[in-house]
Amino acid sequence: MRFTSRFGYDVTIKSTGRYFTDFLQSVDNIHHQFSFTYPKMKSPSMYLTEIDENGCVLVYRSSRSGYTSYIMGVLEECANYFFHLKIKIKILEEAHSASGSKKNILVRFRLDFENKAYMLHMQSKENVQRFAKLHPISxxxxxxxxxxxxxxxxxxxxxxxxxxxxxxxxxxxxxxxxxxxxxxxxxxxxxxxxxxxxxxxxxxxxxxxxxxxxxxxxxxxxxxxxxxxxxxxxxxxxxxxxxxxxxxxxxxxxxxxxxxxxxxxxxxxxxxxxxxxxxxxxxxxxxxxxxGWQHNSKLQTMFDKAEQNAEELELSHELLDQWKKRGDELLYSMIPKAIADRLSTGTPALETCESFSSVSILFCEIVGLQSETVKETMDMVTTMNEVFSAFDQLMDKFNVYKVETVGQVYMAACGAPERVENHAQIMANVALNMIDVARAVEVPSGIPVDVRVGMHSGHAVAGCVGIKVPRYCFFGDTVNTASRMQSSSEPGKVQISLDTKNLLPEGAFKMESRGYVKIKGKGDMLTYWLWEN
Structure with a gap:
């Protein structure tokens, strides 16, 4: 009652009459007036059947069940807040009735309160009419x-x-x-x-x-x-x-x-x-x-128009949610969800940069594609799209983050931004599956393609870079080494470094030593071929 009074609804209640009984008799009319402000309001019906010096009997009828205790509390607070009365309420009868296809709940309340002032007021009105001695009319x-x-x-x-x-x-x-x-x-x-x-x-x-x-x-x-x-x-x-x-x-x-x-x-x-x-x-x-005043039916037209506007607004909100969802999906394809959520809360991009003590980085390059004519170029683009799309599904399956694609090279990372202990084992499974997936893709030109994969594990730093088109990037020697593992690999094979080999569980994969390989910028490095066990 105190809360709704802040918005002026107390004025309507106070204006209904001098006595609490007057208010009870006017509840339906109050609801009728409020229905112009709230067209969808499902107001109950209330009326008095017995009135005496000690209170009255109130009949409450509604199409919604479960509000009996709520109505009792509202009546008690109305009497106390507006009319300074203490009332006691008890339920005399509670029943359910049906009117056509609608079901109603009907409750009879006995309200006990000091009602002598109202009864004296009504008696004085009768006395005035009696003393007037008016003659009956036809x-x-x-x-x-x-x-x-x-x-x-x-x-x-x-x-x-x-x-x-x-x-x-x-x-x-x-x-x-x-x-x-x-x-x-x-x-x-x-x-x-x-x-x-x-x-x-x-x-x-x-x-x-x-x-x-x-x-x-x-x-x-x-x-x-x-x-x-x-x-x-x-x-x-x-x-x-x-x-x-x-x-x-x-x-x-x-x-x-x-x-x-x-x-x-x-x-x-x-x-x-x-x-x-x-x-x-x-x-x-x-x-x-x-x-030109407008009554109920005219107001109903206004309500219909307002309801139509509300439906259009609701539809606009649904479209907004759909476009927001599409925008989020596009953003999550560029930036990991956890990082994107942090950016949406106002976190500066620089603060998303983190240092990871151990991650696995993979590079995969499509080999065997050549383009000299326009048609061959279009076939090459189509093939790359088919292969990379299949790789994307593989990333979702193993919960590995796709970093980016540059030309015919596909880069992925595991262990960041979500830290996992067995990142090397997960990435090894991804690398072996990428070879099978690439060979299974149908190429428009009919010429089969293959991939060469390189993988390395170690320390790296990752974070968002860029303002207009931000990307979640990886930095450090681990990235460069993984790239060299790929460029020095062979078609249809996965080359891994010694650091990655040491992180793989014993017996989980078949690994064959390739010996020392001259790696640009690194010198001679001991590398291994990775095979399915």
């Missing part, structure tokens, strides 16, 4: 004062209607002494049926009823919110929306629906076979029509 005069009123008896038979119905009603169909349900359908309050008990209990609630004006019975399948002009005109011509209050008249044991038609604008009057003189003189109907 029902005919009463109906003429409210030209759109509908008078119903306990069996919900229409016993009288206002004078203006004779102007717009089907002359071949008389509604007097016939069931009200044949000509009137309850639109609001939601979730309740048109019964004598509900009309008696909800006299403080605004009712909206749709009248078919005696032209036909209600068609449940008709499109009430049809946007087609022809259908909309037919609906507007045959159906009239009435808004008002149910009032019990004890002298004749009947209920009168004191209402006025809802007209959106002056252009709709002719469609409804109405004129300004037909509208109530004592209401604001004329002023609202002339000023």
């Amino acid at each position: 029902v005919d005069l009463f109906i003429s004062l409210f030209p759109f009123a509908v008078l119903m008896d306990r069996s919900l038979q229409v016993i009288a209607v206002g004078d203006n119905y004779s102007k717009i009603w089907n002359p071949n169909e008389l509604c007097i002494n016939k069931p009200a349900s044949k000509y009137f359908r309850l639109q609001r309050p939601k979730g309740i049926s048109l019964t004598w008990k509900n009309m008696r209990n909800l006299q403080a609630v605004i009712f909206e009823m749709e009248c078919n004006r005696g032209y036909d019975n209600f068609d449940e399948n008709r499109a009430e919110d049809s946007k087609e002009t022809e259908n909309a005109n037919v609906i507007a011509k045959n159906y009239l929306l009435l808004k008002g209050q149910m009032k019990f008249i004890p002298d004749i044991n009947s209920i009168v629906f004191l209402c006025s038609p809802i007209i959106n604008d002056i252009g709709e009057l002719n469609l409804q076979s109405l004129f300004l003189n037909d509208l109530n003189f004592h209401g604001l109907s004329r002023e609202m029509v002339l000023a």
Whole structure:
């Protein structure tokens, strides 16, 4: 209650009446007003059935279950925060009911609180009316004062209607002494049926009823919110929306629906076979029509438009998420996910540089490709794309990081940026699989291609380099040595250094000494051929 009061909702509650009982009787009307601000709000229905000096009985009806305890807490805090009352609430009855395809929960609460002030107030109103000594008036005069009123008896038979119905009603169909349900359908309050008990209990609630004006019975399948002009005109011509209050008249044991038609604008009057003189003189109907004010149905159009905008916004958010996902996938293809996530949080690129004591670096070059003509060049590009794409799948399988491709050379690393102990063994398996994968690729030219692989393990530094097109790169002598292992290797073979051999588990692979090989910039190095065991 304190939180919502910061946004001005306390003003609405405080304005409902002087007493807590007044507030309870006006809850449905408050929800109706808030529905213009929150069109998708599923508000419950509440009404009082018994009122005495010690409290009242509140009936709570909702299409959603599980809110019983929440409602009790809200009522207690409303009474305390706004009306300075301490109340006690107990559940008298809890049941489930079905109205058509909808299921409702119905709870009867007993609210105990000091209600003498409200009862004295109501008694004083009755005393004022009693001392006035007004003479009774005829029902005919009463109906003429409210030209759109509908008078119903306990069996919900229409016993009288206002004078203006004779102007717009089907002359071949008389509604007097016939069931009200044949000509009137309850639109609001939601979730309740048109019964004598509900009309008696909800006299403080605004009712909206749709009248078919005696032209036909209600068609449940008709499109009430049809946007087609022809259908909309037919609906507007045959159906009239009435808004008002149910009032019990004890002298004749009947209920009168004191209402006025809802007209959106002056252009709709002719469609409804109405004129300004037909509208109530004592209401604001004329002023609202002339000023172009919009009632519920017009506001509903605005809500539909707002909902459409919300759906478009939601669709835009979905598209944004899709493009963000694609952007992330592209970024992760350039930079490891862990490093990219650090950069997205604002970490400077230089701080992503790390020193790794032991990593395995692999270089693989496609050999056997030649291009002298345009067609051969295109075939070579296609072949490289097929081979490198197969290598990419291999990297995902063994969770090895692809560093980059330069021309016909493919570079990969294991042990960074994710540190793993057996990086040399993993990379050795990758190297042997790369040879098999390359030989299995179908070449457009028909000439088989092969690869030569080199691998070395040791210390390296890795981090992001570049601003416009950043890349996660490796630096150090280990990278240079691995490159020399590849350039001095032979097609269809994997050459490894002594450092890599020492990291491989005994018996896991077959290794054959190549002897000392002259390596550019390194001198003579002892290297080994790696084979499957």
